Amino acid sequence: MKRLIRRILSILLTLIVVSFAVFTMQSFSAGDSASYMISEEVGGAAADAYMKAMVPDDPFPVRYLSFLFSFLTGDWGRSVSGQDIAELITRKAGVTISLSFLSILLAVLIALPLSILSVRYSGLLRKAVSLSAVLIMAIPSFLTGFFLIIIFSAGLGLFPPAGYTSPSVSLLLWLRSLLLPSLTLALLHASLMIRIFRKALDENMSKPFTLSILAFGADRKSLVTQSALKPSLPVLYTLIASSLASAAAGSAVTESVFALPGIGSLLVSAALSRDARLSGIIVMLIALAVSVIYMLLECVLLAADPRTRREA
Amino acid sequence: MKRRRLVGIIMIVLIALLSLLLASAGTAAGSERLLSPSLEHPAGTDTMGRDLAGRIAYGVLVSFSIALPVSVISILLGITLSFAFSVSGFPTIPFLMLSDTMKSLPPVLLALFLNALSGPGMLKLIVALTVGNVPNIARLCHSRMMVLRSDGPSLAALSMGVGRIKVFMTHMLPFLLPYLGTEAVSIFSASILTEASLSYLGCGVPPMIPSLGSILAEARPVMLSAPWMIAFPAVILALIGIALEMIISGSSETDTASH
Numbered sequence: 001m002k003r004l005i006r007r008i009l010s011i012l013l014t015l016i017v018v019s020f021a022v023f024t025m026q027s028f029s030a031g032d033s034a035s036y037m038i039s040e041e042v043g044g045a046a047a048d049a050y051m052k053a054m055v056p057d058d059p060f061p062v063r064y065l066s067f068l069f070s071f072l073t074g075d076w077g078r079s080v081s082g083q084d085i086a087e088l089i090t091r092k093a094g095v096t097i098s099l100s101f102l103s104i105l106l107a108v109l110i111a112l113p114l115s116i117l118s119v120r121y122s123g124l125l126r127k128a129v130s131l132s133a134v135l136i137m138a139i140p141s142f143l144t145g146f147f148l149i150i151i152f153s154a155g156l157g158l159f160p161p162a163g164y165t166s167p168s169v170s171l172l173l174w175l176r177s178l179l180l181p182s183l184t185l186a187l188l189h190a191s192l193m194i195r196i197f198r199k200a201l202d203e204n205m206s207k208p209f210t211l212s213i214l215a216f217g218a219d220r221k222s223l224v225t226q227s228a229l230k231p232s233l234p235v236l237y238t239l240i241a242s243s244l245a246s247a248a249a250g251s252a253v254t255e256s257v258f259a260l261p262g263i264g265s266l267l268v269s270a271a272l273s274r275d276a277r278l279s280g281i282i283v284m285l286i287a288l289a290v291s292v293i294y295m296l297l298e299c300v301l302l303a304a305d306p307r308t309r310r311e312a
Numbered sequence: 313m314k315r316r317r318l319v320g321i322i323m324i325v326l327i328a329l330l331s332l333l334l335a336s337a338g339t340a341a342g343s344e345r346l347l348s349p350s351l352e353h354p355a356g357t358d359t360m361g362r363d364l365a366g367r368i369a370y371g372v373l374v375s376f377s378i379a380l381p382v383s384v385i386s387i388l389l390g391i392t393l394s395f396a397f398s399v400s401g402f403p404t405i406p407f408l409m410l411s412d413t414m415k416s417l418p419p420v421l422l423a424l425f426l427n428a429l430s431g432p433g434m435l436k437l438i439v440a441l442t443v444g445n446v447p448n449i450a451r452l453c454h455s456r457m458m459v460l461r462s463d464g465p466s467l468a469a470l471s472m473g474v475g476r477i478k479v480f481m482t483h484m485l486p487f488l489l490p491y492l493g494t495e496a497v498s499i500f501s502a503s504i505l506t507e508a509s510l511s512y513l514g515c516g517v518p519p520m521i522p523s524l525g526s527i528l529a530e531a532r533p534v535m536l537s538a539p540w541m542i543a544f545p546a547v548i549l550a551l552i553g554i555a556l557e558m559i560i561s562g563s564s565e566t567d568t569a570s571h
Contacts, residue, residue, distance in 0.1 A: 138553020
């Protein structure tokens with residue numbers, strides 16, 4: 001219980017720290033964005049007016065509190081191009097959320113069997129799995145995406161190389177347009193999962209509880225799933241949570257490679273068009289989502305692992 | 313294990329030296345667009361007719377000159393934090409809670425936000441990458457210092473009235489450095505990947521400086537007709553990544569997968 005309360009407190013703390021950081025950086029660079037947004041020919045008056053609109057005269061704490069309040073009440077204002085930010089984000093969030101979950105699902109489907117198999121049949125299979133995991137982690141994820149496009153859409157013609165079909169048009173086309181980007185993220189997550197989860201399996205294979213069953217004459221291969229798997233699962237849950245947390249940022253790159261209209265590509269275009277407000281809102285939303293993910297992880301760990309409950 | 317680390321280090325040094333020799337931003341030559349690899353242009357030319365080998369070498373140098381300061385600052389930060397953790401009056405738990413909140417701001421996100429505020433820049437990139445690593449460094453140093461602080465030698469020295477700084481330097485720092493070193497190599501590796509991704513998006517190093525990410529971004533539209541534009545930067549990135557991984561996994565004193 002204590003741990004849960006601490007997690008909930010840490011969500012609040014994250015919200016306060018991140019919003020404060022975003023707000024401070026925005027205020028300090030307001031002059032910068034003003035001179036970027038308003039060209040010099042228009043003159044200083046327009047730039048001053050822009051500054052006034054961005055940074056009112058109130059004292060700093062008052063401005064921060066009203067900033068935080070309008071963020072919490074969903075009053076997010078308009079982007080540089082004049083669109084309603086709240087509407088923009090709700091329209092695009094679905095793509096990113098489905099991309100993230102699909103990629104985690106694929107990653108677990110890849111990593112779980114491969115980890116178990118490579119502990120069962122160590123040798124050539126284990127080496128091959130390790131090598132491909134190292135290779136995938138050595139190159140940036142957008143390159144993995146390039147190779148997948150070259151193989152699956154240019155070579156085999158199975159998937160579209162880029163673009164997005166809404167699920168309301170066709171569920172099958174929607175899945176097809178999301179599969180390659182999800183696989184790109186999934187390969188990266190899976191490589192990390194295999195490395196760490198397999199290590200946990202290895203460790204639990206040499207723990208006393210496994211060794212004693214082994215001494216009674218049990219088959220070593222079947223012990224991987226029977227004895228080592230369950231105590232290793234909390235590690236997998238933690239990996240799933242951290243992958244999900246990094247998927248939020250990783251989707252920025254993946255969505256741009258595959259031209260998906262999600263939050264990630266929205267953030268990139270906000271960065272390129274110097275939209276301080278839009279990018280600030282997105283950063284705060286992602287930070288909030290990540291800390292909620294970690295709180296959910298804590299709940300799952302408490303439910304799955306009795307050892308964690310004892311300390312509290 | 314030691315040999316693997318040595319091979320990794322030699323690979324990195326060779327790549328760096330070769331890049332120093334070859335690096336050039338290249339001059340645009342309209343007539344030589346997208347030439348395939350030849351003796352004159354060992355890696356072919358790009359969409360503007362510039363020699364790709366020189367640009368890739370330049371990009372490697374840019375990557376290294378961003379990743380190196382990030383790793384060095386991270387080590388220094390780690391040493392400072394560890395010393396702070398070794399002082400009993402330091403508010404460790406509140407500090408860790410505060411640094412953990414930054415875990416929800418990965419470097420890519422931070423860099424994109426800074427970019428939205430005031431455009432691309434090398435220094436901004438270094439700041440974003442360093443700040444993004446603070447929570448991990450803090451956690452690592454904290455867990456090491458928990459062990460080292462209650463270790464016999466440091467307790468004995470403290471009880472005999474040896475100064476805090478001296479105890480830290482002689483009984484804690486030498487056992488901390490291998491861990492920080494390994495962490496710094498993985499930070500180096502992660503920084504190169506993040507820099508490439510950000511430059512690919514146009515939010516990394518300024519556009520006029522060649523970088524591996526921006527070369528690959530130029531290659532994206534022509535990747536089927538000019539595969540060498542992807543192949544060479546990809547191979548270099550993979551070689552760097554594998555060499556760094558060999559250094560990390562070859563450092564047998566520390567357990568890299570435990571954190």
